[in-house]
Amino acid sequence: MGAPRFDGPGFRTLNGLLPRRALLRGGLLLASAPAALAQGPGEAGEDLPPWMRSPGAGFSVYGQPGPQAQRVLRRPGANRAAPGNGVAWTPLEQLEGFLTPSGLHFERHHNGVPAIDPAVHTLRIDGAVRRPLDWRLADLLRYPQRSHLGFIECGGNSNAGWNEEPIQRPVGSFHGLISTSEWTGVPLRLLLDEAGVDAQATPWVIAEGADAFAMQASLPLAKLRADGLLALWQNGEPIRPEQGYPMRLILPGWEGVTQVKWLRRLTLSAEPLMARNETSKYTELQPDGRARQFTWAIGVKSLLTTPSHGQRLDARGTYQLSGLAWSGAGRIRKVEVSADGGRRWAEAALDGPVLPRCTTRFRAAWRWDGQPAVLQSRATDETGAVQPSRAALLAARGRNGYFHYHAIVSWGVDEEGAVRHVYV
Amino acid sequence: MGAPRFDGPGFRTLNGLLPRRALLRGGLLLASAPAALAQGPGEAGEDLPPWMRSPGAGFSVYGQPGPQAQRVLRRPGANRAAPGNGVAWTPLEQLEGFLTPSGLHFERHHNGVPAIDPAVHTLRIDGAVRRPLDWRLADLLRYPQRSHLGFIECGGNSNAGWNEEPIQRPVGSFHGLISTSEWTGVPLRLLLDEAGVDAQATPWVIAEGADAFAMQASLPLAKLRADGLLALWQNGEPIRPEQGYPMRLILPGWEGVTQVKWLRRLTLSAEPLMARNETSKYTELQPDGRARQFTWAIGVKSLLTTPSHGQRLDARGTYQLSGLAWSGAGRIRKVEVSADGGRRWAEAALDGPVLPRCTTRFRAAWRWDGQPAVLQSRATDETGAVQPSRAALLAARGRNGYFHYHAIVSWGVDEEGAVRHVYV
Incomplete structure (x- = not known):
């Protein structure tokens, strides 16, 4: 059948990693x-498959x-004692491209999915405003709309990375609390300005969901005014119930817990609320025992989805590495891959x-020589921030962490071609 | 409640159309x-909705x-005599943003949706090739992948525009044979090169579906080699059955009939096949009675989805115009709107x-003064091509047309605020 063209002369290789121009330069000849050959359907010599016969x-x-x-x-993966409290993971290792179908967008609920009547539901802006106001869905449809195509990631995503031993799970059940959609709705600045806010006196907004x-x-008022959206549509259609129907707060690049689903109220305040989910959770316990609060923007991050934990390379030869990279600070500038840890x-x-503030799919070609290898990816965003190694993250954040894990992920390949999660 | 801010001094208006900077500058105060006001959930004075009580x-x-x-x-809208032959329209007037959820992507089938076993199905490349080859889905997963985020439009979309009288239907049932997805798969060039093609001797490829x-x-081999994809994923997940599972030919910017679903064979040939769907259909009958064949690239096009036929403006005041624009030749450069025909x-x-080669959402603000108006949009693409008026399209193409209608669409607004399709 001939050798894969990637193996031909003229390509310098780097521990099996092939140069970028090789990626689309030749095929693999796996056909x-x-x-038997026939000239057309139904002609002699061709056995048509059953689905072409009726x-x-x-x-x-x-x-x-x-x-x-x-x-x-x-x-x-819900809490048995409280079935509406838990998550549903996006199966990242089974997906390609950078979008997530709405039906596979991860879920994170605290008390289930409410069945909201859109004719009754309102968004209220109140607290320290010039005039408190209510909007119904029908009112909001008359306002200017804008889209944000981007990711939402739970601040607790990848938290098994803090474990002493590397968790042995598919990538989607470890890092699958990230999904990407087009969100369309009303810029929040318009609604806040109509209610009349004083950014100096009341820099905080308490958002509340109708679950x-x-x-x-x-949340800081400045973020809501900068690029916050009151989203009404996801991927073109009305938002799905489990994603916040009829309206959801979207804050591009920020952790999921801030992007309140089923949004019913924004209360202007001089101080934060210190609610349960911003004190006992979604905070970072430091080495000295103090907690760092309000880490909203998602750090620069990437991971390989193919190959990844639980998959198997069935023979030596060329493989396509494929993964996702993202940052809450802006665009991805580059992603590097390593095959030697x-x-x-x-x-x-x-x-x-x-x-x-959107996932970016990255790809590289790699020739596996049958020896053990450790595959990694490392993202850099447009601000110059570089995804840290696990050792660097632990050195900076200590061993008390639970949220906001974004270190480099390592997949070990053994001599049999089995791929599993490892620490290096 | 105060007047809408768009009506304030400082905005020059153009027959009610407001300048672009006005679009996100102020709100509408429709709240x-x-x-009654309460401090928080469950406190005195607030009647919590039922979905917050359990x-x-x-x-x-x-x-x-x-x-x-x-x-x-x-x-x-299927043919009663042949239920698998027809279309299902995307309800454009109910969507926002530029993506289409996979479940609402338009359908166009000739004999229904085949139930294909992916373990049996193969793609064959044969005809005038160095060596005919078959690929199974499992083989293809090892190849380099690439994504195209773009539209597919049926060459018959909007064909009611050729009617003598303006059709009275919602915009989705008139123009809804266009949808936008991320398609991910193997660049066809890789597979064609493995089979070994001679672009001089055999410039044609006959694509065949497994329905x-x-x-x-x-199809011209040059297009397949330039940017053709053998798509395996749509919006991140495996392609839906009605969109071509397990594999579909994607030709960015070209009419839908060329983007063969359930692709099973590519046969290299010196001549086109002159198949039924490229001779009796998807051709353009000219004024002189001759037919123009092989009009593959979609022309520059746009339409307003809000407001659009069948909707009603319920009072004078400011409305948000929203629509979609696209071109098979590249990016949209600009979209203009008119309120006076x-x-x-x-x-x-x-x-x-x-x-x-993707849909672009456009928006403008318009103040309706209660008088009759005719709303239109006109797109220009990056090649400089401008969407034609209906009169110009008819002058150029005559009265025998049925396919490839892309003229400016007009929505008439009467004094009652009713919106309907008109010719101007």
Whole structure:
């Protein structure tokens, strides 16, 4: 069948990592010769598959994924004592590209998904405002709209990275609390200005959701006015119930807990609320025992989704490395990959569009020689921030952490081609 | 409640169209004062809605839109004599942003949706090649991947525009055979090169689908090699059955009939096939009775989705015009809007990202004074091509047309605020 072209002369290799121009320069020749050839459908010599022999299924009003056996699913992990408190993970290792289908967008709820009547629900802006105001969904449709195509990541995503031993789970069940959508809605600045706010006297906004937990978050007014959205649509259609229908607060690049679903109230305040989910949780316990509060912007981060934990390389040869990179500070500038646990790095190709505060798919080619290897990726964002090694993150943050883990992720490949999560 | 801020001094208006900087400068004050104020959930004076009084629904493995009454749906229109032959329209007037959820991506089938076993299905490249080859889905996963975020539009979309009288239908049931997704898969160039093609001797590729119609299209090899993809994923997950699972040909910017679903074969040929769907259909019958064949690239086009046919303006005041623009030749450079049937134009704001061969959402503010108006949009792409008026399109193409209609769309607003499709 001939050797894969990537193995040909003229390509310098770096511990098996192939130069970027090699990525799309040649194929792999993993095809086989047909058993029989025919000129067209139904002609002699061709055995048509059964699905070409009779008409297929009809049209549908709302499309669904294929049969169960082919379906890619979220993985719920709820608290048994409180079934509406938990998460459902996005199966990152089964996805490609940079978008997440709405049906696979991760879930994080504190007391389940409320069934809201959009004719009754209102958004109220109150507290220290010139005039408190209520808006219904129908009112909001008359306002200017704007879109943000970007990620939402839970501040607790990847928290198993703090464990003493590397957790042995698929990447989606370890890092899958990140998803990417187009969110469209009303710039919050317009609504805040109508209510009349005093940014000097009341720099805080307490956001509250209409779920049974009455989820609350204390947020700086400046962020809401800068790029906050009252989102009404996700990926073009009305937001799904589990993502905040009929309206959700979107704060580009900030951790998920701030992007309050089922938003019902924004209360202007001189002080933060010190609510449960901004004190006992989503904070960073430092080595000295004090907690750092209000770490809102997501740090620069990346990980390989293919190959990743639980997958197996079935033979020596060329493999495509594929992963996601993102930063709450802006665009991804570059992603580097390593096959030797971070000693040597090669630059990956970024698959466009590269958008601010959005996931970016990166790719690189790697030739596995059958020896043990450790695959890693390291992202740099447009501010120059570089994703830290796990050792550097632990040195800076200590051993009490639980939230905001964004260190380099390592996948070990053994001589059998098995891939598992390792620390290096 | 105070007047809408857009009406204040300092804004020059152009037949009610407000300057672009006005778009996000002020609000509309469509809110109302709350009936009662309370400090927090459950405190005296606040009547909590029922969905905050008990835990909500649990987690799900695959998310769905909300209850039926809130759901936005495709509108199938199949041939009664051949139920698998027809279309399902994307309800554009109910969507915002520029993406289409996979469940609402338009459908166009010739003999229904085949139920394909991905373990059996192969893509074959044959005909005038050095060596015919077959690839299974599992083989293809090892190849380099690439994404294209862009639109697919049926060459028959908007064909009611050729009618003598303006059709009275919602915009989605008139122009809704366009949808936008991220498609990810293998660059076709890699597979064609492995089979070994001679671009001089055999400049044509006959693509064939694995549906019961065995849908065929004759395509230039140069386009497949330039940017053709063998797509395996749509919006991150495996392609939906009705969109071509397990693999679909993607040709950025070209009409939908060329982007063969359920792709099973690419046959290299010296000549086009002259198949039914490239001779009797998807061609342009000229004024002199001859047909123009192979008009693949989608022309520059735009339309307003809000307001649009069937909607009603309920009072004088400021409205947000919102629509979509696209071109098969590249990026949208600008979109202009008119409120007087095309005599005067003002530039709309483009809501990013503005990507090549992708839909772009545009927006403008307009103050309705209660008088009759005719709302239009006109797109210009990066090649300088300008969307034609209906009169110009008819003058150039005659009265025999059925495909590739891309003229300016006009929505008439009467004194009652009713919006309907008109010709001007």
